[in-house]
Amino acid sequence: MIEFVLNRQLICTDKPAAMPLLDFIRREQRLTGAKVGCGEGDCGACLVLEGRLEEGRMQYRPIVSCLTPLANAHGRHIVTVEGLNLRHLSPVQEAVAEHSAAQCGFCTPGVIVALTALCLSEAPLSPEKAIAALDGNLCRCTGYQSLKKAALAVAARLPVERQNRAIPWLIEQGWLPAYFDAIPGQVAQIPRCSPAFAPGRPILGGGTDLLVQQAGQLMAEAPNLLCERWEIGGICEDGDSCFIGGGLPIAAILENRTLNRHIPGLGRCAPLIASTPVRNMGTLGGNLANASPIADLAIIFLAFETRVLLNGPSGRRELPLEDFYLAYKQIDKSPSEYLEGLRLRLPGARRLFSFEKVSKRTHLDIASVNTAIGLDFDGETMSRVRLSAGGVSPVPLLLRRTGAFLEGKMISESVLGRANALMQEEISPISDIRGSADYKRLLLRQLFFAHFLKLFPEHLSFENIHNEGLLAHEKHSRFRAREGAIRLSG
Amino acid sequence: MKNIHASGHVRGQSVFLDDLPVHEGTLYAAVFGSPVAHGRITGADLERARALPGVVAVFSHEDIPGKNQIGGNIRDEPLLAERELHYIGQPVFLIVAEDEWTARRARLLAGLQYEALPAITDVEEAWGREQFLFPPRTFRLGSVDEAWEHCVYHFEGEAETGAQEHLYLEPQASYAFPAPHGGMKICSSAQGPAEVQHVAARVLGLPVHRIEVEATQLGGAFGGKEGQATAWACLAALAAWRLQRPVKLVLPRQDDMRMTGKRLPCRARFRIGLSRALKILTYEATFLLDGGAAAGLSPGILERALFHATNSYYIPNVRATAFCCRTNLPPNTAFRGFGAPQAMFALEAAIARAAYELGIPARRIQEANLLKEGDEFPYGQRARQAHARQCWARAEADFDIRKKEKEVEAFNHQNASTKKGLAMMPVCFGISFTKTSMNQASALLHIYQDGSVGLSSGAVEMGQGVSTKLAQLAAMALGVQAERIRVETTDTARVANSSPTAASSGADLNGKAVQHACAQLRRRLLETAASILRAPLAEVDLHAEQVWRNGRPTALSWEKLAPEALQRRVNLSAQGYYATPLICFDREKEKGHPFAYYVYGTAAVTMAVDCIRGTYATEEVCIIHDFGDSLNPDIDQGQVEGGVVQGIGWMTSEEVGCSPDGRLLADSLSTYKIPDIYAAPDVIDCRPLGAEGPGMAALRSKAVGEPPLMYGIAAYFALIQAIRAFNPHYRPGFRAPMTPEKVLMALYQDENAAAL
């Protein structure tokens, strides 16, 4: 039995665990506010709020209901736009209407949910945060100017700090319906379910990959639901290493204080990865186990000494992250094992880190090429260099030879030029929808340079690097693979 | 006034097709599409699909009671493939089941045997093999060849624009159910319900009056639900007719993207000749438009490409020829601008080429050739109320373009790894359907006994705000508040034979028809009021919900007047009709006066390129736009902003692409990238020109839907400018979209590389 509170109503249902929540809401409950825009997490027309009881308080986050397995709603409060309606327009609804930010109106329910999530968010408000709240909402009509104005107007009407705009305050001020008051009590009564792991059955994390690929098929099966498993939902420091649970959503990892203390700049990667709602759902385990050669978390963690922890009927085992990837879409994991988490060796204070990603659209897009670098720097030379790259080989790649070359070197344009030459030998990009092989080579070179320009602005100049780059590019044009050309004219 | 639907939208209570209450016994359909781009069907295996529990029926072309033909003027498009397959995704079977998931699962079990045939996916190849969907056309003015000899500067080149997916957020949807007395009701997310009705009648073999088509409100359309709504409505109707049960067909996004056509890609070759004073003396262009596998609306699109081949410029000698090529891709179709953007891009490319070779800013050539009052277009119409120069001058002054250019220059000087570019784009867009007969509309108004008003017209609401504008017009004409007016859904049983809501003309044509209906009602009510008050007609007036006599309010309010009129047996319903006067076009001579008026404007777009990563941002869009006397500045401003961002998307990140075997490369939202909130310009500063609007526009408020899209073309040329500031070796190939891939390759292109 799946139990959750939908708006003001307690739901108990035996519908399939992998049924998209959106289908349940629209078809079974006839709440048609949330729209089906794409069914693949990209448009945000289906956004709903997911509320969890955390330390006695409800924490609300926006999620895309089209990719949420129904079972992942268990024990939660799910709020659709209907559940936000008051007798009068809420200030969020008012802002959108007043700024003419609803033209055809199809994206609008999702926008209302996203902006309400902003009001409920933990972080202090700022204009940037207000715009970012809509990073998962596509709108084809407005051109976004009016949406931006509406978002800024919402933020401007709210106290900056969360404690000053807690749920009782929001209710009192007419931002939320009064029933939100009673929700923690209702949610607390739903029994927790922590099902035993059933080897052999499909494993479902956040569903953001699986429900895109095979929602129909999964509905006929009873998948393992990992989001509910307590042992893979945490982050804890343990001596010189840190355990990161495989069931944690991407957002929870990138925003985690402990991790950000050890990996400066980790949080700044977030805007480049998926969207706010998808980051709230997609898990670390899913990102790694999906085995995409451009998985952003894989690329980020390859820049650190990281081990994958697997668990299954034959017990636990662990292996270095770089050895987890065997070949295209193949990982060193049997179907009966699940990914419990990562063990990150805590980097020292001298560790520098940079992540770069370029895609056709800068935000809410899969990388053409992504890369990360972690290195220790003592003011003179580099050591423990780990350089990773995605989109340039069948797997998320640790560039071992390039990394080794950089060990013990001082920072200079010519070192980078030579490193790039080596890097070009290590990679084997192919032409596909995310770019031609030539492009990916050039792009990785540029992003490699970008790491260093960012980390060592006082040691390097763009002009000199550029000149080095041109030389290296010419020298290594012979490595360029010329795959079956794709034509881009349509 | 705000959009009348705003409150429903923000509360999630607006009813789009898929939100309609479901009738008991509703079945769901899924379309089985061709797996090959070109082939001959040799057999089908539908037994496994039929056997899946929950599957009710699988239909093929043999089940069509009427004609298996959904083509428009050119009858070249079957509803379901018979013997041949012409593109991947072409509907072949329709699977109907108890629920959507079952229908989709059954689709995987359906088998189709075919013999694959060579596919053409390249427009040049189609052209070389003379694969044309219909004969080419040429517009001429003056003598191109003679003038060529007199030019001081001569340039030739090519330009190319890609397909553009509409990406209306609401996918194509239809819901059909048997209606009383042997009829069929179809709810369809269509821009042209009358066209759907007409074609569905043909497919079902019924007289048109047995089919009723209703469009509630559309979640965006942009031209993509004009010709293209028909197939899905007819399929749902076919199944509903055969099974005599309600059948719903909502395309999953991926089906929508695979099966429906896009903006026609276009390859253009041009030749441009200039005088020493930078006057364009001669321009010749050949457009190869990729129409895909069927003609659809392409004849009109090709025509509009030719009408706008010279955009906002006067060129005395012109020869523009357009071919519409048949390829094995989904039939391409209308998209905001309807061929004009493709043609305008080509001319801007020609101007840019000339400017680069001459080492001058393109702006100087643009400015030197802007239209002035009385100039003749290649098709014979003369520019009246021509605001091209006014818009340009206002843009230069209001936005201080010279200063902006200097700032860009200084910025580029100081920054090694970021470069900026600024480009301007004048636009002149003709308003009217180019097919004269389509320029008519009707409306039906009822005043009910409590004084509330129901308004029906042929206009479909799809976010452009036409309902709000019609409500405003009716309220003004009747002298009541807009809240009294309910704008009904668009239904063929209430308003018949309507033209699709397209060509930016929805508010003009339907607005005039509404005004006509209101004028009748108003006259009857004034007569009634005069007789109630025993006053001469000339002394009574009706406004602000009140009857006035000699400028003073009387006790007779609107709410009293309406029931009183009914008591006195006054007809409280009226039908209004409007046909645009004056317009005509002779397709033999390719001359005439096809447009009621033109919309003008000028945009300046500033782009910034990250020269390390090849990524870019639209910093600023400045626009002077000719709204006429805008009836609703909020809505019109929104149309400009939305249009220009779509245009920028088309020029930058929106790339469909196809493989040599005819598969669209970007067929989902994860691969096809429309602008998101971050990709949208930081600033859009759009100011009205402030010139008086034409009498042919409803209350002189000019049409606004399409023209702004073409401002986006400046984004391409601004990017080129920025790249040239970084890499002097870069040779632009004028092939849009300018994706981050192309930008990075261009930034690091060496001297010998081919144009990019």
Ligand SMILES: Cc1cc2nc3c(=O)[nH]c(=O)nc-3n(C[C@H](O)[C@H](O)[C@H](O)COP(=O)(O)OP(=O)(O)OC[C@H]3O[C@@H](n4cnc5c(N)ncnc54)[C@H](O)[C@@H]3O)c2cc1C
């Ligand atoms: C709109 C959108 C944008 C996206 N953008 C990005 C992006 O920018 N960068 C990026 O890297 N990814 C992106 N993704 C992909 C996806 O969100 C991430 O890969 C996400 O981390 C997957 O996690 P999940 O829990 O949702 O996986 P699921 O879909 O639940 O599972 C994916 C796969 O992993 C397996 N799996 C899940 N958890 C475990 C586990 N603990 N142990 C073993 N196997 C497991 C599943 O069986 C399945 O094979 C995007 C997806 C969407 C829909």
Ligand code: FES
């Ligand atoms: S429907 Fe598009 S994100 Fe869910």
Ligand code: FES
């Ligand atoms: S208003 Fe139409 S998609 Fe946003």
